[in-house]
Amino acid sequence: MTAQFAEQLHYQGRDVAMHTPPLSDYFAMGGFSPSFDLSCTALWRGYIGRWEIVDSRLYLLELHGTLRDGTETSVATLFPDFPDRVFAHWYSGTIHIPRGKRLDYVHMGYDSTFEQDLFLDVERGVVKNTRARHNGTAESGSALGDALFPHGNRGNEGAT
Structure with a gap:
């Protein structure tokens, strides 16, 4: 499997990459x-979601993808009663946010290693706990590159 495009998350005033697809x-x-149209090997799920956390609650704001019949998707495609944003009450699990420079590229899923990982433990759409893991530091001046991000948003560099 090819390294995958990240979901996008607005968290603590910043747009960051999210290596977790809560819609699954x-x-x-x-x-x-x-x-969904699966025409890109870096997007096996067929869509990219844009999410936010407000008052410890996870919301889906946007959904970008194309259906096999060529129709563009949006949040209203899945949630017609909540076309502008929907509370992710169905999601319980851990949201993974990579931070800093990429230390090791793995050409599979979300397996690349970054300087830090932030984990948000979520229960029925509500963030209950936050944890961080430090994986090392990139060499000074190293051009290790970034993860794949849509819309020109790198989402990792300089995140705190």
Whole structure:
């Protein structure tokens, strides 16, 4: 599997990459799951979500993808009663936010290693705990590159 495009998360006033796709839990629970166009090997799920955390609650703000019939998707495609944003009450798990420079590139999923990882433990859409892990420091002047991010948003460099 190719390294994957990250979901985007607005967290603590910043846009960051999120190496967790909370919608996969919604689909696994039997939520409406449209047939996404899987034309890009770096986007096997077929969409990119834009999320935010407000008052410790996780919300889906935007959904970008194309269905197999060519129709563009949005939050309203999945949640017609909540077209502008929807509370992610279905999601319980850990949100992974990579931070800093990439130390090791792995051409698979979200397996690359970054200087730091931030983990948000979420229960039914509410952040209950935050943990950080330090993985090392990139060499000074090293051009290790960044993870793959859509919309020109690198999401990792300089995050604190």
